[in-house]
Amino acid sequence: MTTRNLTRFWEWGRKIICVGRNYADHAKELKNAIPTEPVLFLKTSSAYLREGSPIIVPAYSNNLHHEVEFGVVIGKAGTAIPQESAMDHVAGYVLCLDMTARDIQDECKSKGLPWTLAKAFNTSCPVSEFIPKDKIPDPGNINLWLKVNDQMRQNGNTSQMIFSIPYLINYISDFISLEEGDLILTGTPKGVSRVQEHDEIEAGIEGIISMSFKVERS
Ligand SMILES: O=C([O-])CC(=O)C(=O)O
Ligand SMILES: [Mg+2]
Numbered sequence: 596m597t598t599r600n601l602t603r604f605w606e607w608g609r610k611i612i613c614v615g616r617n618y619a620d621h622a623k624e625l626k627n628a629i630p631t632e633p634v635l636f637l638k639t640s641s642a643y644l645r646e647g648s649p650i651i652v653p654a655y656s657n658n659l660h661h662e663v664e665f666g667v668v669i670g671k672a673g674t675a676i677p678q679e680s681a682m683d684h685v686a687g688y689v690l691c692l693d694m695t696a697r698d699i700q701d702e703c704k705s706k707g708l709p710w711t712l713a714k715a716f717n718t719s720c721p722v723s724e725f726i727p728k729d730k731i732p733d734p735g736n737i738n739l740w741l742k743v744n745d746q747m748r749q750n751g752n753t754s755q756m757i758f759s760i761p762y763l764i765n766y767i768s769d770f771i772s773l774e775e776g777d778l779i780l781t782g783t784p785k786g787v788s789r790v791q792e793h794d795e796i797e798a799g800i801e802g803i804i805s806m807s808f809k810v811e812r813s
Pocket of ligand 2: 613614615662664693782783
């Protein structure tokens with residue numbers, strides 16, 4: 596029995612597993628190939644940020660990008676979870692930003708180095724309130740949007756994902772066991788762009804939730 600509250604899963608210190616290039620239109624805008632299997636990377640739980648605190652541009656970056664993403668919160672542990680029962684392991688959802696130091700990521704890509712400092716720095720994972728699973732009966736068909744200073748930059752639908760949520764849960768859990776409180780970021784649709792100090796990012800899941808964050812420099 597757990598005494599911890601899953602609706603505050605970000606306090607549990609569990610894994611954040613991110614899927615990259617899961618929308619063809621975003622893979623194309625960054626001139627990446629359309630993947631034939633999921634591209635995975637990790638963030639640390641120290642990356643979590645809640646509304647009311649600012650996103651901090653890391654001192655080493657001059658090109659911080661927003662990526663709005665649908666997050667899946669794991670409620671039941673498992674290894675090698677079949678696609679057919681994958682949704683039984685989901686407790687709920689959360690709206691996420693995968694903040695990315697794009698200049699550092701480009702440098703890492705060209706040198707063949709890991710993306711850790713581009714993706715997992717403090718404040719790189721702003722999250723909304725926890726959304727219980729029953730609030731979103733069809734997570735494979737929801738609209739995500741993101742505005743910077745009131746201008747629409749990203750607007751996508753989870754039906755555009757290359758790899759579905761059950762596919763991802765099955766694929767990831769074959770290699771990395773999933774635990775209660777883990778979070779999967781399912782990738783971003785097109786429209787990523789730079790944000791700077793004093794910008795205001797607002798993002799939402801249409802009809803369900805919205806959130807906003809200020810950007811500051813360290
Ligand atoms: O940095 C990237 O473009 C990969 C990624 O996170 C995404 O597609 O959501
Ligand atoms: Mg991303």
